[in-house]
Each structure stands twice: as C-alpha cells, then as structure tokens.
Amino acid sequence: xxxxxxxxxxxxxxxxxxxxxxxxxxxxxxxxxxxxxxxxxxxxxxxxxxxxxxxxxxxxxxxxxxxxxxxxxxxxxxxxxxxxxxxxxxxxxxxxxxxxxxxxxxxxxxxxxxxxxxxxxxxxxxxxxxxxxxxxxxxxxxxxxxxxxxxxxxxxxxxxxxxxxxxxxxxxxxxxxxxxxxxxxxxxxxxxxxxxxxxxxxxxxxxxxxxxxxxxxxxxxxxxxxxxxxxxxxxxxxxxxxxxxxxxxxxxxxxxxxxxxxxxxxxxxxxxxxxxxxxxxxxxxxxxxxxxxxxxxxxxxxxxxxxxxxxxxxxxxxxxxxxxxxxxxxxxxxxxxxxxxxxxxxxxxxxxxxxxxxxxxxxxxxxxxxxxxxxxxxxxxxxxxxxxxxxxxxxxxxxxxxxxxxxxxxxxxxxxxxxxxxxxxxxxxxxxxxxxxxxxxxxxxxxxxxxxxxxxxxxxxxxxxxxxxxxxxxxxxxxxxxxxxxxxxxxxxxxxxxxxxxxxxxxxxxxxxxxxxxxxxxxxxxxxxxxxxxxxxxxxxxxxxxxxxxxxxxxxxxxxxxxxxxxxxxxxxxxxxxxxxxxxxxxxxxxxxxxxxxxxxxxxxxxxxxxxxxxxxxxxxxxxxxxxxxxxxxxxxxxxxxxxxxxxxxxxxxxxxxxxxxxxxxxxxxxxxxxxxxxxxxxxxxxxxxxxxxxxxxxxxxxxxxxxxxxxxxxxxxxxxxxxxxxxxxxxxxxxxxxxxxxxxxxxxxxxxxxx
Amino acid sequence: xxxxxxxxxxxxxxxxxxxxxxxxxxxxxxxxxxxxxxxxxxxxxxxxxxxxxxxxxxxxxxxxxxxxxxxxxxxxxxxxxxxxxxxxxxxxxxxxxxxxxxxxxxxxxxxxxxxxxxxxxxxxxxxxxxxxxxxxxxxxxxxxxxxxxxxxxxxxxx
Numbered sequence: 048x049x050x051x052x053x054x055x056x057x058x059x060x061x062x063x064x065x066x067x068x069x070x071x072x073x074x075x076x077x078x079x080x081x082x083x084x085x086x087x088x089x090x091x092x093x094x095x096x097x098x099x100x101x102x103x104x105x106x107x108x109x110x111x112x113x114x115x116x117x118x119x120x121x122x123x124x125x126x127x128x129x130x131x132x133x134x135x136x137x138x139x140x141x142x143x144x145x146x147x148x149x150x151x152x153x154x155x156x157x158x159x160x161x162x163x164x165x166x167x168x169x170x171x172x173x174x175x176x177x178x179x180x181x182x183x184x185x186x187x188x189x190x191x192x193x194x195x196x197x198x199x200x201x202x203x204x205x206x207x208x209x210x211x212x213x214x215x216x217x218x219x220x221x222x223x224x225x226x227x228x229x230x231x232x233x234x235x236x237x238x239x240x241x242x243x244x245x246x247x248x249x250x251x252x253x254x255x256x257x258x259x260x261x262x263x264x265x266x267x268x269x270x271x272x273x274x275x276x277x278x279x280x281x282x283x284x285x286x287x288x289x290x291x292x293x294x295x296x297x298x299x300x301x302x303x304x305x306x307x308x309x310x311x312x313x314x315x316x317x318x319x320x321x322x323x324x325x326x327x328x329x330x331x332x333x334x335x336x337x338x339x340x341x342x343x344x345x346x347x348x349x350x351x352x353x354x355x356x357x358x359x360x361x362x363x364x365x366x367x368x369x370x371x372x373x374x375x376x377x378x379x380x381x382x383x384x385x386x387x388x389x390x391x392x393x394x395x396x397x398x399x400x401x402x403x404x405x406x407x408x409x410x411x412x413x414x415x416x417x418x419x420x421x422x423x424x425x426x427x428x429x430x431x432x433x434x435x436x437x438x439x440x441x442x443x444x445x446x447x448x449x450x451x452x453x454x455x456x457x458x459x460x461x462x463x464x465x466x467x468x469x470x471x472x473x474x475x476x477x478x479x480x481x482x483x484x485x486x487x488x489x490x491x492x493x494x495x496x497x498x499x500x501x502x503x504x505x506x507x508x509x510x511x512x513x514x515x516x517x518x519x520x521x522x523x524x525x526x527x528x529x530x531x532x533x534x535x536x537x538x539x540x541x542x543x544x545x546x547x548x549x550x551x552x553x554x555x556x557x558x559x560x561x562x563x564x565x566x567x568x569x570x571x572x573x574x575x576x577x578x579x580x581x582x583x584x585x586x587x588x589x590x591x592x593x594x595x596x597x598x599x600x601x602x603x604x605x606x607x608x609x610x611x612x613x614x615x616x617x618x619x620x621x622x623x624x625x626x627x628x629x630x631x632x633x634x635x636x637x638x639x640x641x642x643x644x645x646x647x648x649x650x651x652x653x654x655x656x657x658x659x660x661x662x663x664x665x666x667x668x669x670x671x672x673x674x675x676x677x678x679x680x681x682x683x684x685x686x687x688x689x690x691x692x693x694x695x696x697x698x699x700x701x702x703x704x705x706x707x708x709x710x711x712x713x714x715x716x717x718x719x720x721x722x723x724x725x726x727x728x729x730x731x732x733x734x735x736x737x738x739x740x741x742x743x744x745x746x747x748x749x750x751x752x753x754x755x756x757x758x759x760x761x762x763x764x765x766x767x768x769x770x771x772x773x774x775x776x777x778x779x780x781x782x783x784x785x786x787x788x789x790x791x792x793x794x795x796x797x798x799x800x801x802x803x
Numbered sequence: 804x805x806x807x808x809x810x811x812x813x814x815x816x817x818x819x820x821x822x823x824x825x826x827x828x829x830x831x832x833x834x835x836x837x838x839x840x841x842x843x844x845x846x847x848x849x850x851x852x853x854x855x856x857x858x859x860x861x862x863x864x865x866x867x868x869x870x871x872x873x874x875x876x877x878x879x880x881x882x883x884x885x886x887x888x889x890x891x892x893x894x895x896x897x898x899x900x901x902x903x904x905x906x907x908x909x910x911x912x913x914x915x916x917x918x919x920x921x922x923x924x925x926x927x928x929x930x931x932x933x934x935x936x937x938x939x940x941x942x943x944x945x946x947x948x949x950x951x952x953x954x955x956x957x958x959x960x961x
Binding site for chain 2: 062064065067068069071072073074075076077078080081083170171256257258259260261306307308309310311337339340530531532692693695696697699700701702703704726727728732733734735736737738740741
C-alpha cells in the first residue's frame, strides 16, 4: 500500500484529544482488576520460597476442605504439553515454557514460582487456604548469575536443554539455550587497521518494567466456552496461549482486553490467566486473580541482567575500523532472553565495514524474563556507547563528531544485512550539535553525557474494521490494546482517509471474537501495522461508499472519486452530480445494498528502524554520591508523529525509565537465591522529584513504506539513557563506570578509590 | 467474625457499608462499593494509585482500614467532576496529554487537586515533591507537571 507520503493533514500530526480521555480522568475506565461478576470467587496463587527445588509432593486436602474454598489446582490439573519452540501459527513462543512457568510441574525454578492455586468465596479464606497447602520440597543448588551458570558443574535447570548454535556439537544438557551470531566483513583485518583499540567489560542488573497496574484477570468458564477479561498487551496471543496450555480449541475462548495500566513488554505473556480459567472450570463460577506487587516483582517480567564485552578499533580520525561484541544475558527460568535483538541492534546506528557479535541466552534461577522496551538492546548499547565515548576522549574528538563520522545513513547495511531506507541518524546528531543544550556551560561537579540508540521495530499481523453508521459517523474496531494513546492515532488516520471529523470516529478495541487476529501491542508496531490496517479498512469502506454513489447517479464505478470526504464525479463528462458526503451516502445505504463498511486483515512489512540520541547534564554530590539530573534532551527520528503529544510522551517516559535503570534500579538477591527487594519501597523507580523536564526534539524522516510515514517510536528512547547518564556522571567526576546501576554507594566507593 | 457497620460520607453521599476488620479503605471502596476508579498498584503505600482524601487530608487508602472511615468524609476520583463538567485538572490532563496508560491518573489527579487547594501557585519543585508519592511509569512526569502548573495558572486567572 505504500504511496506518496503527504505532509499536510487535517488530523494527522495534530494534538487531538484522546477518545478515551474522559473515562481515564474520571475513574470510569475499566482496568484488569475492575470487573466484578455475580458469584465471583477470589483466586490466589501459592509460590515457591526456594530458588530451585524438586517438588516431592503437594498435599492440598486441608485447603480443599476449608469452608468457602471452591477449587484447588496444582500442575496435575493441567495437561503436560510437549516442548515446542514454535512457531504456532503467528506466535513464536514455546507454550510449554509458559505452562511450566504458570505452574511448576516437577521443579520450582525460582523464588516466586507458582506451585498451587485456590479459588474461594473471599480473599481472607483464599489466603487461609494457601497456608493449608503442604508442599514437600527437596531443595537443590541454585545459580542466579549467567556467567556462573555457564561453568562446568553449575546446577542445571533443564535436563532436556541442549545448546543451539554452539561451536562444537554436544549432547550434554546446558543452561545456555542458544548462541545467536551476526557478522559482517573481517574484524581481524579491521582491528589490524586501527590506530587505537579499546576493549571493555560491562555489567547491568535485572530491572523490572515497573508498570503500576499488577497483572489481573477474571475468567468465567462453562461447557459452552470461556470468557476471559484481563490486562494484556495482546488478547489474541493470550487466547492462543490459554488454549494451548489448557488443550482447548482457540475459538472456545473469548478474551476481552481491559484497559491496560502499563506493560512495556511485561504483559506479553500469560501468568495467572490459564490458572483462573482452570479454577473457574472446576468451581463453575467466575474467578478473579489479581497479583500483589510482591508477586509482580518475584514472578513476572524483569529484563535480563547482562555481562557485555565490547571491543572497538578506530583510526586517529575517528573512523571505526572494526567492532566486536559479546553479550551474556539472564533468561531467567526459561529460555528467551533478547539476545538476538542485541546482536541485531547494538552496532546498528553505525555504518561499519567489519563487525561481529554473538550472545548467550542463559537460564538461571530467576523469574522468566519478559520483553522490556527495545528488549535486549539497552544493556548492549550501554557498552557500545560507553566505549565510543571513551574512544572519542582518547582521540580528542568531540563525541558527536565521532558518531557523525561513523553514522548509518540511507543505504547502510547493518550486521544482519538490513539495508536502510531513509534514516535520520545524521539529522539527529546535527540537531544535537546545534542545540543550545550541547554548548551550555557546566558548573562544579557537573558533567554532560551523550549516547545514541537504535531499534529495529516490528510489523506483523493486524486487523481492523470500519463500520459506517447511517448518520455517517464511524465505529473503528481494531485488535490492539491502547497502552499509551493509540486510539487517538488510529482515529486520526481513519478520519483523514474518510475526510470526516476526528470526533466522528469512535475507535474500539475489539475482543477476540469481533475482529481478526491482531498480534501484540509490542515492538512499537501498533501505529505502524495496525495503523496500516485501519487505513486499508477505511479505503475499503471508501470504495464501497463510492460505488454506492455511482449506483445512485447511475454511472459506472470508475467514474466516481473520493475527495475531501465526498464522492464526486470523476470528470465533467460524468454528468452534473452534486458531491455526496459519507453521511448522505450512508443514509441511503439501506436502499443501495446495505451498510457501508470496510475491513482489512494484513501482515504488515516495511517497518522502519528508529535512531535516537540523548543529551544529559548531571550534578554529583561528592558527600552522598547522589546524582541530580539537571537537564535532559531527547533527539529521535520518529518517522511521522501521528499524535505528537503521545510521541513526545513515549520519548519522555522511555528516557526516565532509562534514568532509573542507570542510577538506582536493580533486582537484589540474597545468598539463598531469593529476591530481597520485591516492592516499590526497595525497588525504587524514579519519582517526580527525581527528574527534570525532559525536552524532546522530534526529527521527522518519514518511513516510505507506511501511508503516513510511521516508523514506530516507543522502543528507541530507552536505549541511550544508561550510557548517556553514566557518561555524564563520569565526566562530572573524571571517573569511568562500567557497572549499572551507578548508585550512590558505587559512586562514593569510586570517589574514595580515586583519592577524592 | 461479625462484620463492622460503618457510616461515612463518600463524594458527598452518606454511605453505609459492612466490612471485615482487616479490609482496608481501598478494599472497601473497590470490593464492597465498586468505586473502582481508585486503583491498587502496590498495597503498601508506595505508589499512590489509591490516593483519596479523608476530611481533606491526602492518604493512601491502602494504608487506612475501612473501619477508620467511620464518621469521616472521603473524596475519590469519582467525586472530582461536577456532574458532566470536568474539574479543570481533569480537562487539562486530557488537553495536555498528561496520561498515557492512565492507571496512575486518578491518584495523581486527587493529589494534584489537593495541592492546588492548599497552594494555588506552586513552583515546579513544589509540584514535583507533592507528587513524589504518586508513581507514574509511562510519562516521565513531564506532561503531568506541566498540566498541573498550567491548570494552577488558569484557575488563578479564572
């Protein structure tokens, strides 16, 4: 569908009020935990207190006998589905991992792993029932560090896991799931040509997405079928996962996505949803499961902690001759760390002749990692950008100039062989260099840092329906939960196509029975792919409306054009017919063949990668080690900002999550392998008083593969902050830091070691 | 155990409810009265999603027992608009895109309204510290702080 990207629009690119705004500022919007059904039971999950243990037996008899308990389940109540890496239709996950993560089958693999669940008539009875469940564990040695987990003799999580992509074929079980690689040119030759080669090692800690809404669902099952209401980044994917885990037909389950209170990748996977369905099937009553914050931290989400090694060689003029990267990521209890994305993206802002990257996806006794905004890339980019900053310092080159010297441009081919179309990285760097922030004076104990980032983005399957009412207003149904204002963007594009008022389009997130399969709200794919489906559906509706006008006028269908919200005769020779608006055509629809509608089912391709660069000033208190972020400016190629308000919001939010990642967020484990900070008091995300205004500079280099130039914007903003902030702290103190987070104790220690 | 009978005022309406001893005010608002605009993000007073006022004082309703509401006046997000007329903060949060997912929004709005009632002309720093108990993971706080300050300016001018 690519066509000429226009620049002047009535609704696209404007600051339209979001269609779900009133419900969200008045408390009317229904999130995952906000549904109450008659006869509804409370579901609760019993979780492992051990990092690694064999389940010898579970005795649920006392819990089942407690008055008010209506169902109790363990893994024995679920089918033991076979290992199957996929793909399963459009879904690439291994559903057995989801199943075993939902409820431990043989072993518990992390502190917080679910082992049993109850449904009871009240929360307090459910809690009492959990206490009555007796689990006999044989505690096993555990391993939480991925490098330790790769050593001979390390405790093995999965006896049936053999490493894929290893140099030597082996039949021995390993914690390493796979070793993805990427290579371009000849790095040995490239390093030999360099005047300077730097090699550094970095570590980052596991961090949680930290969405404010805990996972929540209500399941209502009968022999006729299952209704599931839940907070999710993809209700179609949840439907497939529940069907597979429960061995049901997909169409037996209808999933309605609630409003979603944040996800950032953490709500791509099912946790309690299949459990709630099974409990409801057994109790024959609706069951609600809402996670506590403790459960959210212990059993969902975090992204991988990482070990990253980066080696870069450059000539004296700043030209990079070779780059090599090795990443080792925690997968948690089941395979699936975003190592592939790290390989794909870590050097991709740059036009490199010689590059080589490989990475290890390593199972450890931690919760199964989930995607977190540009999954896999921030940790690797922290290493790459830090080394580039150090190289620039060593060579006496301005860090922006160093990047300009090596910047990817249209035609650059990255390590995976992707040849870039129009890409705005050079524009970004030029904008940063020219920005007043870049040359503003700094005071004592203050430092400035910069870093860049890249993310590839996703396309994929999306569906949409445009139904025109007889008054000419439009219901737009699409299948992607609105996590940050996407209804506004969809409505703007459809209003633009149809030539009607933005307020005349009511966007609805359809349940899994009312629109075709739509993939996750993830990878910044929705405005791109689902937006494309909405545009196609609108164009199909226009075709129907135009044909009706032809019928009314008694002319042939190709003698009608659609312009400015009206069907018009294609030329003077067609006859003197007064243009008809959508409302006029819709009013006559019953007499011309039935309702006017258009729908589209697509697999979108042609997504454009996004590059960005961040500029930050900090001040370090040498007595406390506290870092104040003084000023922050984000530069990003956003393709086309359909809703500039929400594009800015993505850039600002990503930057602040990155600041938290850089300065204080981390999963802290004890010797026993148990998480010590599963709450917002001890796992401290940035609060309003921690950060300044986040200035944004939108660079628009439209993606030619999308009718409105959309590129996707939500991922890239979390890639540069870690290196930028740490670079700024380092500049303030004259000390380099290679380990995240750069928290006050670490800063004080470094100041002391430097003799300060 | 017998439930407690509590008489209170919620958003101006005299309201009676029965609750168990251990139920928090948040549990009562949501599970008993189905006023689900008040959200639970943590249950430990760290996130502010459950912010309401009791006799004009800002509290995390997850840290207050239901029985403690006896004889007091509770205001929640559901009482913020005047019928169909949004409070200026609500209007401005929509107009200035001060929400993304919207889960923290009710708590932020209740807290911000309370701030402007005490201090009609807060500085950026005062807004940031006042809202430091309300976690938002989506926005980076920029548009929230701007919307609160802009609303304060408009309300002073009105």
